[in-house]
Amino acid sequence: xxxxxxxxxxxxxxxxxxxxxxxxxxxxxxxxxxxxxxxxxxxxxxxxxxxxxxxxxxxxxxxxxxxxxxxxxxxxxxxxxxxxxxxxxxxxxxxxxxxxxxxx
Numbered sequence: 001x002x003x004x005x006x007x008x009x010x011x012x013x014x015x016x017x018x019x020x021x022x023x024x025x026x027x028x029x030x031x032x033x034x035x036x037x038x039x040x041x042x043x044x045x046x047x048x049x050x051x052x053x054x055x056x057x058x059x060x061x062x063x064x065x066x067x068x069x070x071x072x073x074x075x076x077x078x079x080x081x082x083x084x085x086x087x088x089x090x091x092x093x094x095x096x097x098x099x100x101x102x103x104x
Contacts (some may be wrong), residue, residue, distance in 0.1 A: 017099060024096045025103035028085050031078040038075050047071045 004010070038044070047054070049072040053065045085093040097103060 018101055021096050021099035022102045025093075025100040028081065028093060028096070029104055031081050035075060035078050035082065043075075044072070 048068050050068045052068050054067065054071065056066070057063075058065045085096070
């Protein structure tokens with residue numbers, strides 16, 4: 001098999017494929033950090049899964065308000081991402097890490 005030297009392919013791999021792998025690996029690592037902090041600090045106790053707004057200044061700075069339900073749902077999505085990447089002996093994670101150069 002011949003090496004791939006086509007300039008367009010090389011540029012695409014360097015600027016898109018590796019960057020995508022970096023971002024996916026970073027998302028995985030960030031998900032691990034956030035869920036670990038959530039668990040260690042019992043954040044579910046202070047951010048209950050309720051429709052109450054989190055008063056974070058969003059009402060005056062243009063961001064959409066978030067609720068305790070929103071926060072809990074994001075934690076659920078992070079846990080799902082971690083489980084998906086680690087399924088089947090971390091098959092998806094290993095694929096990503098094999099290409100990523102800036103995984104952290």
